[in-house]
Amino acid sequence: MFAFFTSALGQIWWSLPYPEEDCTGRVIIVSGANTGLGREAARHFTRLNAAKVILACRNIDKAEDARHDIEATTGRSGVVESWQLDLSAVDSVKAFADRVAALDRLDILVNNASVLCFEWSLAEGHETMVTVNVISTFLLTLRLLPVMRRTAMRFNVTPRVVIVASDASFLTSFPERHAENIIQRLQLNQQYKDRYNVTKLLQLMGTRELARACDASAKSKVIINVLNPGFCDTELFRDVPAPSSLVIRFGLAIFGRTPEIGSRTIMSAAFAGDDTHGRYMTNCRMHSWPSLIDGIEGKRLCERFWRELLQVLDDIDPDVSKNI
Structure with a gap:
């Protein structure tokens, strides 16, 4: 906890620029956009004149609430749409991707949705945070790469994939890296308190390797990056048990970022x-x-994890790795 707050404290010295880029004509997807950072990012995209902003959310009613809120604050209607996406269910990811494939274009994919769990559970045969934060996030990205490359060719633009990670990725010792198979080891109920941090590190590793793989494929350019939004006052921490929840609430009150700033x-x-x-x-x-x-050694570790992840993704969705 001390290391976490030491890392978060440094953000108070940074002034983050207010977004002003024109998004005219662009089609944008933001996952987990019903609340927090996702909602505020979707609000910015809408304000900046995007043609379509898709709120990709598990709970469609909450997505609709967010849509109405964004329309009211931006004065723009007919732009924001609510689409269902449940990253804990691969069939939902596939159905969402099939729906996106029918769009004329996709300029920006913001993989914002993540979960922070405090009780052990499985989703699609893997620990829930691994499924949502890692496996489904990259499954969705690979499924949508052809749409983004088509956009690049038709409209002479450079689409973007953005993955929202965390500086929690710096806080794990990642003991699972010593296992013969990292993803299989993460199926075990071991070092669970560190699991969120591990999944955030895996997001960094996957982003780096996906970018390299895309470069090697020599297909139309898509910029892929990963970011840390900082310590933000969002619903991510809603299930943190006491007394840790009290410490986090105190920290958020002192130096936490608002969702808009984040x-x-x-x-x-x-x-x-x-x-x-x-x-x-x-x-x-x-x-x-x-x-x-x-x-x-870090490069070798990332490459090994990437091979494992692609195998898992191809098992879920045969030959999806060929989209790279």
């Missing part, structure tokens, strides 16, 4: 240039990787 990190990544491709960002700037995945 969402600026998403917007910065979504509008960033080629130099952020395959990179990690914090405070709207590029940042170094955690030491565990830096250097030669």
